[in-house]
Amino acid sequence: MNRKTAFVLALLMIFIQVASTFAATSFMMTASVPLATTVDIVASKIPLSSTVAIAAPTFMAAAAPTAIYPTTANLDFGTLAFDSPNGIWLPASYFAIDVSNNGPGAPTVTITYADDLTPAYQAHGLGHKVTADFMKLVWTSASTPANEFPIPGHPKTALYNMGTKVIDKTLLAGGWLRVYVGISDGKSGNPAEPFTNADQPGDYTGKLTITAVAG
Numbered sequence: 001m002n003r004k005t006a007f008v009l010a011l012l013m014i015f016i017q018v019a020s021t022f023a024a025t026s027f028m029m030t031a032s033v034p035l036a037t038t039v040d041i042v043a044s045k046i047p048l049s050s051t052v053a054i055a056a057p058t059f060m061a062a063a064a065p066t067a068i069y070p071t072t073a074n075l076d077f078g079t080l081a082f083d084s085p086n087g088i089w090l091p092a093s094y095f096a097i098d099v100s101n102n103g104p105g106a107p108t109v110t111i112t113y114a115d116d117l118t119p120a121y122q123a124h125g126l127g128h129k130v131t132a133d134f135m136k137l138v139w140t141s142a143s144t145p146a147n148e149f150p151i152p153g154h155p156k157t158a159l160y161n162m163g164t165k166v167i168d169k170t171l172l173a174g175g176w177l178r179v180y181v182g183i184s185d186g187k188s189g190n191p192a193e194p195f196t197n198a199d200q201p202g203d204y205t206g207k208l209t210i211t212a213v214a215g
Contacts, residue, residue: 036103039212043097044069048090069096075208077183080195088186089195098137099212100176107212109177111165119202124193126204127160130183131192134167138175148178158184158192159206169215181208 046069072095080089099109111132115125133156137146151171167177186194 033104036101036105036214038102039099039107039214040102041097041099041210041212043072043075043095045072045093046096047093049092075181080183086186086194087196088184089199090185091183094180094182097179097181097210098176099179099210101214103214105215106169106172106174106176107214108169109165109167109172110211111162111167111179112209113159113162114207115160116205116207117203119200119204122200122202122204124199125160126206128158128193129195129204130159130181130206131156131190132159132162132165132208133180133182134165135178135180136172136175137178146175149175151177156191159208161191179210 050069075095077091077093080091082088083090099107101107113127113132115127118125134151134154136149136151138149139146151167154165154167154171184190184192184194
């Protein structure tokens with residue numbers, strides 16, 4: 001064996017030895033985000049005169065420029081005031097109801113309404129006078145208000161005509177539900193009828209029920 005052949009064989013042996021020490025291993029990576037165990041349903045009372053955006057709910061980072069309005073357990077419009085130019089009766093405020101998982105994901109929300117008390121000789125109850133407007137809100141940053149988007153298939157409606165409203169969690173992915181509830185202003189396109197002098201005086205009541213299941 002000449003020196004050249006011996007050198008080539010030595011290189012081959014070194015290569016085989018090095019190659020035989022190579023190894024490859026794959027590691028599976030996992031992480032689990034737990035499902036929210038509770039749902040927040042919070043109603044805020046908003047002055048009709050306000051032009052400041054409503055703050056995100058407490059489970060979100062505060063967003064500016066926004067205002068945090070008082071929360072309430074009842075949607076009390078109070079005693080209405082007469083709007084002479086338009087010939088209708090209006091409240092001083094409306095309501096925003098935020099519904100969200102207190103954690104990851106979004107809930108499936110069911111909403112129903114039923115009239116309760118209506119004055120004698122009154123043809124239509126509160127459900128004919130009040131609207132609900134359904135919006136998906138998406139938080140952006142601590143320096144800007146949340147973005148609002150209409151929810152496909154769930155337009156603004158008079159409460160009496162709402163039936164059983166079910167908003168699936170898939171329509172709220174990446175955000176949360178806000179329901180605006182207010183007495184009709186009588187403008188064109190408003191699905192509810194305003195209070196006028198043709199309505200009977202007295203108390204009008206109804207019950208709006210919101211059920212949310214974390215998902």
